[in-house]
Amino acid sequence: MNKQKSFKGTKETGTLYLVPTPIGNLEDMTFRAVKTLKSVDLIASEDTRNTQKLLNHFDIQVTQKSLHEYNYKERVPQLVEQLLLGESIAQVSDAGMPSISDPGHELVLACIEKKIPVVSLPGPTAGMTALIASGLLPQPFLFYGFLPRKKKEQTSSLADLKQQDCTLIFYESPYRVAATLKNMQEVFGGQRNAVICRELTKIHEEYLRGTIDELIMYLEEAELKGECCLLVSGNDGSESKDSVPEGSLKEQVEQKIQKGLSSKAAIKEVAVENGIKKQEVYRLYHGLEE
Template sequence: MLTQKSFIEPDRGMLYLVPTPIGNLEDMTFRAIKILNSVDLILAEDTRNTQKLLNHFEIETKQMSFHEHNTQQRIPTILKMLEEGKKIAQVSDAGMPSISDPGHELVKAAVAKHLNVVPLPGANAGITALIASGIAPQPFTFYGFLSRKTKEQKDELDALKNGSNTIIFYEAPHRLAKTIKHIGESFGPTRKMVLARELTKRYEEFVRGTIEEVSEWIHENEIRGEFVVIVEGNAHPQASVRSEWDALTINEHVQKIIDEEQVKPTVAIKQVAKLRGLTRQEVYDIYHQL
C-alpha cells in the first residue's frame, strides 16, 4: 500500500497533470498557468500546439515532446529528473491528460517509484457535454473512442447495450456516421442520444434526439469538428438480458455461459439460477439430468 501527501515535502520531485482548454482559452485556470510557469519542464503531446497556449499566457517554460509514439522511450529520462527533485508538468493537446490522451503509463511508472503525482482540475469534453445533454448524468460510463475495426466495434457495443448507465463516447468527424449506424444497430433506433461538437468554441452545437433522428441529421449536414456522443442507458436492462436466453433450454443456457465466460459448470449453474429465479439445486438437477 502507498500513501501520498502531495504538498508535505515541497523539495521532492513532482509530476503535475495539467488540463488545458478544450477550445476556449479563457477556461485555463489561474493555478494551471502558475504551475506551467513554475515547473522545470512541460511534457507536451504536440509541442507546436502547446506553444500557442504558452505564448498566449506568456509562459516561457521549456517543453519536451511526450506522445503515444515515444512514451516508453521518454519515461526513464522523466523518472530520473523527478528523482532528482525536478518539477514537471504534463499536458495533452486539449483537456485532461490520460483521458483518451497520453499520460497513464507515465503516472503508473511514477507511482511505482513512489513519486508524487498531483492532478489539477480543469476542462474535460466528456463531462462538459454530459451535464448539458439532458440525459441522466449519473451513473455514467466513460468509454472514449470505440475500436476503428468494424467487428471489434460491434462487439464492444454489444457488450455495452444492456447497461443502465449513460455512456460517453468520443468520435472523429470522418468516422461519426459509421459509428452512429453501428450504435443504432446494437442499441436500437429509439434510444436517446446527444451529439456535442466544438465544445466551448464559437460553433459549439448540441444535437439531441433518438439515435434514428441523430442519424438522419448526420446524413443531412456537413460533419465537422470533434464529437462527444452521449447515449442514454438501457431503461430495462434485465428485460434485454432475458430476451437473449428466453429461447434457450436450461441446459443450453448453462452451456452458453460455460463456453462464453470459460467458467466451471458450478459457476454457470449459479448464474443461470439467479437469472431465471430458480434455486441452484433445481438448475443443477436439470443440467445433470437427475
C-alpha cells in the same frame, strides 16, 4: 500500499503536475494552471508545436519535451530521472485532461512506483462538459472514451455495454460518428436518446439531441466538423436480454454452423447481432442453467 502527501513533508524529489488545457476556449485556462506551468522546470507535451501556442498566449517561457504514443517508452524513464533529481514537471495533452487519450498514464505509473508525488489539477474535460448540458441523466454515467474503429470489434464492445443502465459517454471523430451510430442502432436499437456535442466551448458549439434513429437520419444530409462527444442513454429496462426468444437464438447459431462456422464463432456472431453477451448465447445454445 502507497501513501502520498502532495503538499506536506520533505520533498526529496520533484513533483509531476498533471495540468489540463482548454478544449477550445483559451479563457478556460485556470489561474492555477498558468501559475503551475510558469513554475515548473519542464513541460512534457503531447505536441510541442500545439502547446507552444498556448505558452505564447500566456507568456510562459518554460522548456518543453515531447511525450506521445510514439516515444513514451524511451521518454518516460528520462522524465522520471529528472524528477528524481529534484526537477518538477508539468504534463499536458493537446486539449483537456492528461492521460485520457495520451501516454500520460504510463508516466503516472512510473512516478507512483518511484514514490514521486503526482498532483492533478482540475480543469476542462469534454465528457463532463457535454454530460451536464446533454439533457441525459447525469448520474450514474460510464465514460468509455474511444470505441474500437473496426465494425466487428465495435459492435462487440457495444454488446458488452447494452445492459448498462447508466448514461454512456464516448469520444468520436466527426468522420466516424455516423457509422458508430448505425452500429449502436444495430446493437441498442434506434429508440434510445442520444446527443452529439460538437465543437465544445468554441464559437460553433452545437448540441444535436434526439433518438439514435433521428440522429442517423440527420447525418444522412448533414456534415459534421470538429471533434465530437457522443452520449447515449442507458438501458431503461425495455431492452431486456430476454427480448429475443431462446429458441430463436439457438436457431440462429445452428444456421451459422450449417454455413460452415464453428460453434464458437457462430455463438459470437449471434451475440453481436442481437446485442447480448456471448456467454448468454452459449448458455442458451447448450441448454445450461444459470
